[in-house]
Amino acid sequence: MPAHKRKYRSGKVVWFYQFDATGSTQTNRLLIKGSGFATKGEALDAEAARRMDEKQKLELAKKGHGVDAPLPKTLAALLDEFFERHAEQELAPKTIERYRNQAGYIDPALLQMPLPEITSLHLNREWARLLKNGGHTRLKIERPLSKKTVRNIAGVLSSAFARAIKWGLLTTNPVTNSEPPKPKKRKGIALTPLQQALLLEAATNPWCLKMFLQVSAATGARRGEVLALSW
DSSP states (O other): OOEEEEEOTTSOEEEEEEEEOTTOOSSSOOEEEEEEESSHHHHHHHHHHHHHHHHHHHHHHHTTSSTTSOOOOBHHHHHHHHIIIIIHHHSOHHHHHHHHHHHTTSOHHHHTSBGGGOOHHHHHHHHHHHHHHOEEOTTOOEEOOOHHHHHHHHHHHHHHHHHHHHTTSOSOOTTTTSOOOOOOOOOOOOOOHHHHHHHHHHOOSSTTHHHHHHHHHHHOOOHHHHHTOOO
């Protein structure tokens, strides 16, 4: 829901909108906001107009990326080209958002390296860095990333390098000879009918938890998919 209500101590109520700007990532979230609207409808109308303006700005910026535009020379430029020329046209919006978030973890020093100079050793060093302190908490405190997350980041880079080979920018994909971590395979375990009944019986708080678990058990859907359901 893009429109939200804010109530001040004085009792005054105003509506505002906010949404992620293009290029926003998990580590560098860019929000576009507008506030001070008297009604929800005004906030929604303003939000729609602002989205249109941002879209037009993006289209104008892309006009500078014509046939004669400079070819990507660095990893950062390759990822930009990969998202614009391939991901934006072939992948679902949620997948693109996830790919951009994962790319946001990559070391800026690696992003600025010339493409032909990036080797499997550079990437192995990057996997080790990400495993040690590649992420951060909400308080900007460094934290390690999971093996699965690091391997997903390696997958995004591998796709970008593979696309670079098709575009004639490179002849080899350094990710294929690197050694991203292998997450442990977990064996899926299903609850027995008795265990499921006990779980539902114990679900007392919040009020919607029991219904949430019932829908999950009946559909087998993921947590996010169940939360996204609407009438």
